[in-house]
Amino acid sequence: MSAYNMHxxxxxxxxxxxxxxxxxxxxxxxxxxxxxxxxFASTVAAKEDASVDNTDDATQTEPAAPAAVDVNTDGPAPxxxxxxxxAETPGVGYHSVGMRFRWIFLPKWFITMFGVNINAQNxxxxxxxxxxxxxxYTYRKDNFDITAAIWGAQLDWEDPIYFKNGGEPESSWTxxxxxxxxxxxxxxxxxxxxxxxxxxITYGVGVGMGITVGGDIIQTEAYRDDDGVLHPCDGAxxxxxxxxxxxxxCEEGGEYHDVYDKLPVVPWINLLVGARxxxxxxxxxxxxxxxxIGFQMGIRGGYxx
Numbered sequence: 142m143s144a145y146n147m148h149x150x151x152x153x154x155x156x157x158x159x160x161x162x163x164x165x166x167x168x169x170x171x172x173x174x175x176x177x178x179x180x181f182a183s184t185v186a187a188k189e190d191a192s193v194d195n196t197d198d199a200t201q202t203e204p205a206a207p208a209a210v211d212v213n214t215d216g217p218a219p220x221x222x223x224x225x226x227x228a229e230t231p232g233v234g235y236h237s238v239g240m241r242f243r244w245i246f247l248p249k250w251f252i253t254m255f256g257v258n259i260n261a262q263n264x265x266x267x268x269x270x271x272x273x274x275x276x277x278y279t280y281r282k283d284n285f286d287i288t289a290a291i292w293g294a295q296l297d298w299e300d301p302i303y304f305k306n307g308g309e310p311e312s313s314w315t316x317x318x319x320x321x322x323x324x325x326x327x328x329x330x331x332x333x334x335x336x337x338x339x340x341x342i343t344y345g346v347g348v349g350m351g352i353t354v355g356g357d358i359i360q361t362e363a364y365r366d367d368d369g370v371l372h373p374c375d376g377a378x379x380x381x382x383x384x385x386x387x388x389x390x391c392e393e394g395g396e397y398h399d400v401y402d403k404l405p406v407v408p409w410i411n412l413l414v415g416a417r418x419x420x421x422x423x424x425x426x427x428x429x430x431x432x433x434i435g436f437q438m439g440i441r442g443g444y445x446x
Contacts, residue, residue, distance in 0.1 A: 227338040227419050234282040237425065239443025243273045245294055247435040260303040260314070260371050268302065269435060271295040273325070279443060284341070286331040290349075295322045297356060303363050303371045312384035314363040315396065316373040320356020325349060327409055331427075333417050341417040343429060349409040358401040364390030409434055 229235065247269040249259050259268070275292020297320045305314045327349030333341040361373040364382045374380070374391035382390050411433025419425045426442040 227422055229281075229284075231283055234280060235445055237279045237281070237443035237445040239277055239279075239441060241273075241275055241277050241290060241292060241439060241441035243292070243294065243437050243439035244270075245273055245296070245435055245437045246270045251436075256307040258305040258307055260305075261300065269296060269298055271297065275325070277441065277443065284333045284335065286329070286333070286343075286345075288329040288331065290327050290329070291325070292327070293322065293324050294351075295355070296353075297321055301373070310384065310386040310388060311365070312386055312388040312390050312392070314365070314371055314390070316361045316363045316371070318357075318359040318361075321353055321358060321403060322355030323351035323353050323407060325351040325409055329413065331413065339419050341419075342414075343417050343427065344414045345412075347409070347411045347413055347431070347433070351407045351409055353403045353405060353407060358403060360396045360399050360401055362391050362395040362397060407434070411437065 246267040248267050249261070252259060252268060261268075271294060273292055273294025275290055277288050277290035277292075279286050279288040281287075301316045301318045303314050303316050327347050329345060329347040331343050331345035333343045335341040363371050363373050364380060365371050365384070366382070374395070374397060376391065376397055377393045377395060378389065378391055380391065384390055411431040413429045413431040415427060415429025417425060417427050423445045424442065425445060426440065428440050430436075430438045
């Protein structure tokens with residue numbers, strides 16, 4: 142069994158992506174450009190809105206005449222008028238700053254559908270199941286949001302997981318430990334369809350990139366004991382357990398505590414659908430779910446000004 146064959150389809154996919162991104166830095170540059178364009182567009186739009194407001198103020202040469210006061214004291218006084226409302230004025234831009242929280246998870250069935258066998262201590266637990274959080278800025282106009290966010294997320298798993306290509310022999314199991322995290326720079330483009338002044342259906346796309354930080358991805362040859370439980374090998378020929386194909390699990394020339402070269406930058410793209418809830422004129426909450434680089438569910442909110 143060669144070291145090459147020890148790699149599961151999952152590892153092959155990761156290495157293929159690594160080669161593509163390492164050779165083509167244009168993608169990384171393009172993502173930075175998209176992120177910069179989002180911030181620039183939001184700034185320009187904000188200045189245009191401010192310019193329109195200043196023009197309107199300049200054209201008002203006289204204050205409006207005060208409304209006539211009803212001196213009739215009969216009956217109860219009318220209720221005080223609200224200082225604002227939930228409805229948004231067409232053609233006017235709104236800004237908000239806030240925080241986001243996302244649950245990022247990757248089910249095992251999503252990996253096994255590519256022909257990869259997975260063995261984990263907790264079979265019901267997703268392969269990846271972590272929380273991410275960060276800050277964001279949103280520019281909104283005519284039911285369309287542009288959100289620029291900086292947030293962090295762990296992409297690791299707690300216990301070691303064993304992988305094997307579905308077409309490889311029993312002796313091909315590899316233990317993989319993953320402690321990787323990522324700092325994400327993303328831009329979401331979200332449309333919304335109002336149901337009421339308070340609630341709207343949202344849908345859109347998020348793009349960006351993540352800079353990998355934190356722990357390493359470590360691979361080690363694995364063997365199955367007499368009870369059928371997988372363990373990492375201590376080295377070549379240690380132990381000398383044989384697989385059912387008469388090949389040693391812990392072969393010479395295998396991978397033993399090898400640190401995998403992580404992608405320095407990972408792409409981020411996902412489709413999002415959810416709801417926007419605006420309980421107050423200065424506050425909005427977004428609840429959404431999506432799929433892209435794994436699955437995710439999240440909640441975010443911000444102060445509108």
